[in-house]
Ligand SMILES: [Fe+2]
């Protein structure tokens with residue numbers, strides 16, 4: 706007997722599908738794809754893994770960029786804790802400034818997503834972005850993402866009660882590193898100034914095709 710499919714979209718306001726009920730399955734991305742017909746991974750065997758392996762790469766090419774954009778969109782209307790614009794608008798402004806300076810798509814996308822984890826992973830959001838984008842970005846932009854928080858410190862005047870030189874100048878340990886200058890420039894020209902309510906950014910849709918292009922030519926992804 707064929708498995709019951711999750712019902713078609715039902716919510717008239719959001720267009721979202723109704724929730725899956727017991728006995729139903731979520732839809733496959735492509736109607737001609739197959740389900741794994743056992744529900745404990747301990748019971749999976751070669752044929753089951755083949756089903757997943759055959760369908761995973763195409764799935765990730767479309768769903769990975771879509772879900773990353775969804776993460777960013779989730780913050781579009783978030784309030785702020787004092788900045789004049791929220792983190793979503795900050796990300797758009799960074800991308801806009803890079804676009805206006807004729808950077809390549811990969812760098813614009815790195816800028817758009819550099820603070821994707823700023824709220825949900827506040828103390829390590831550079832590593833969060835770098836981990837997310839590792840299959841898609843150059844070493845130069847990954848290094849920039851990973852280190853941009855530390856490179857910001859030199860601009861955070863009177864951030865601390867008493868100036869801790871070691872904290873403020875922590876970037877100096879990488880002076881001479883091939884990506885030092887790019888990271889310092891990104892922070893100074895495209896990050897710390899991208900909090901300006903006077904700037905009008907294009908909608909996220911403007912950058913979406915770039916995100917799809919950059920995040921679709923993935924190196925082989927591995928996973929279950
Ligand atoms: Fe940041």
Ligand SMILES: [Fe+2]
Nearest residue numbers: 795819820896
């Ligand atoms: Fe930022």
